[in-house]
Amino acid sequence: MSTSESTATAPEEQQPQSQWRPIGEAVGAGDVPVEVIESLCLNCHEQGETRMLLTVIPYFREVIVCSFRCEHCGHTNNEIQSAGEIQPLGAIYTVKCTDRDDLNRQLVKSESCTISIPEYQLTIPAGRGQFTTIEGVLADTIRDLEHDQPLRKIQHPELHEKIQDLVAKLRVIVPNVEAAPGGADDEPTASTSAEATAPMPNFTLKLDDPSGNSFVETRGGLQDPKWSKREYGRDKAQDEALGLKHDEEQDKSTSHYPEEILSFPGVCSLCGSELETLMKKVNIPHFKDIILMSTNCHDCGYRDNEVKSGGAISAKGRKITLKVEDTDDLSRDILKSETAGLTIPEIDLELNPGTLGGRFTTLEGLLQQVYEELDEKVFARGDASERGVTDEMATFLGNLKKAMAVEMPFTVVLDDPLANSYIQNTWAPDPDPNLVEEDYERDHLQNEELGLNDINTENYGHVEVPEGGENASSATAAAAPDAKQEVKPIVQA
Template sequence: MMENGNEPRIDVRSVVEAVSANDAVDAPLYEVESMCMRCGENGTTRFLLTLIPHFRKVLLSAFDCPHCGERNNEVQFAGEIQPRGCCYHMEVPAGDHKMFSRQVVKSESASIKIPELDFEIPPEAQRGSLSTVEGILVRAADELEALQEERRKVDPKTAEAIDQFLTKLRACATAETSFTFILDDPAGNSFIENPYAPSPDPTLTIKFYERTPEQQAALGYLSAPSQAEQANEGTSSVETTLPHGSIGATAGHRAIAQSNSTEIAENLFRYTAPEEVMTFPSTCGACTKRCETRMFVTKIPYFQEVIVMASTCDECGYRNSELKPGGSIPEKGKRITLSVRNVSDLSRDVIKSDTAGVKIPELDLELASGTLGGIVTTVEGLVMKISESLERVHGFTFGDSLGESKKNKWIEFRSRLTKLLSLEEPWTLILDDGLANSFIAPVTDDIKDDDQLTFEEYQRSWEQNDELGLNDIDTSSADAAYVSIDTAKA
């Protein structure tokens, strides 16, 4: 498909049809003629929309030039950007060649780091790819070595320094030395295989985080106005906008001043909590238009004060709600243990914060903090979310290269996880929250009478405080200010 005799014309409609296909399994293979960037002749690019089982829908593209032999492939994600970014830390010991065969999905927004070498592959250096740990390292070394002969002619010192670095990098790629492999993706669409799944991998740590404004902008989340301008707009709007429900409260205060009992009742009871529901302007995370966010502070019995926030966008219809803990940071962590014995236990309300880990000892299942984010659900809903999360995260569960024994292991685990909801035998649910912001509701009027539910407080370790960012908090200035205020009052 040529246009003007020298430029390729890609059949865009075919590519769009591939991306838009509902059934990725039966999606056809599309071929288009495109120009080779090495020799300038025409080669063939093949597109295939496929679904990596229990991971995500991806668009695979492969180019092949019959004239010069140039070949390359790329992975692009056809799904949505995840709510939070993800960061994988994997410790690779020397001599362990099995670690290098782990499959890695690297999106176009992900970066790869090896701290021991002070080495980083930025997102623009390697595009989205489906490879292994060894494949990524070898490719990086080959690309660095490609222009070494030209560098030696122009800048011998730089070429010599790169040669020394390549020796270290290839030592890592051949398992001669230990190193740390870090995969950081603000879009949350990257992945490193866990061969021990669904059990945790002792060498692999996964962290989920909120994106910074710069990362949001790089992913295309922000519109043309700068965030600073939007922040200034939001500040001025907050100053001139009355909180939602405060109209009724203001009228009630006026009625109290005028001693009009009829108007007091009419105005104050127009809203269930007239001064507690507030509305302030914000920016839609989907279309970047101005929208409204409502915030409500309430106290959950036997638990603590929480902040409920809900956002709605009239432009695109986006809706989002989340629950945040209120009050001060607890001095101790909390471990909640529930013995699930009957159907009523499955309907217990559960608040799982984004700092809580989940354990089910009967399945040898342990989810690190942040895996499911902060959710408000029931015991049954939590088990279902765990199942969905495992199927999404462990993307290569039923790939073509998976052995029959591992496949049977996964099928058996999913069957055991489903049986939890049938209550064929009692099981235990444990929420371990370093910030004590999680909760499981009792079924009795007095929480002390619920013998199936136990709460245990514990002292956080230095590592837990460091992971939560508590070791970096400096309150000396605030403490000094409070002391001076108390002294002045005295």
């Protein structure tokens, strides 16, 4: 881009003390310094005009808003550039759009940001920076996809049909988008008034920016229940793409033990053959470390999987309550330890601690395991069972199947006295409106069942011997037979 002159629209004597002003104050203000630069138009190769505004976005940082317009051909282009440094960590912003008001959220997309909509398997690769709204991103995507559709219809008919289906789904969300110039297809694309007022399907918008310089507007501050942010460390490829030197020393100092799969020999409990049990330490985000154990006998085919807690015993128990309202809740990760009990009051399902052992799966997978265990292994069918018991079991399994299909809302209660169980919070790190976690003090009976009452955690490796030696110690013990040693239950440090 060639530059021949640069002028400021505001007089020099009226320059504010700071050139970085919030974007809300900058809009409509007459004293905002706007840099005007003559630039080459890449459309007609005449001289156009680029305007640059230095501004600050609330809850974000300084940016440069650039706007180009050519008076000769009418070509326009808008772009946003980050005026700050690359952040130490990358960031992923997630917004759950449930109504059309969410489409008006402002969005900052840097040159390194990738936008994705998982529900439609749509990924918008990194490109030029933009300062727009969610609706603007979807509208630009529709126009870009429709631009070469006539050519795709001839050269790649299958690809044309897939893109046409995707465009039709996006037009339900953003119905009032004009077709791209030169991209009109045989299929009707104009939306009707009925489409404009039709309910908008829910979808999730994700911004993944390794530079950390992208942003999505929040409603009501950082406590917005539809908005979440997660930061992560960049890998070597991401640092190189940003032109940064990757810290090799940090990679060398990082312990690789959590990624290592350990194995130890054992004996199959069915056929007695020798086998190996694999063990791996896994970290569950926003929870703790767990140990996955897998056993597979190559002689008889016996297989078993189990989950063990990888941390200390918690000081309190935990009760987790999840309200299941749609099929998305069935895909939540769930960790049920061997000490946890599971209850679904709506269908009278209650699993005592120890049932199914430790399991790390999804809620749908756990309910499927419960159904298979009851349907295949419970002795309540055939000639040996009473008719009433059989009918009752059939009714129960039918209700369980309805719950697995979410034909009715139900509640899952996971009660673990050791607090080693977990249900995924899809809103993390923000509170989940359908998930409630309650910590409680264990009673004496629970500590007794867990073997915590008789554990001595202090000075258990040291025995004091009186000056008289063993005889004096024996005499002291005989003289005070009722003396009791203070015992404390083990707690998490």
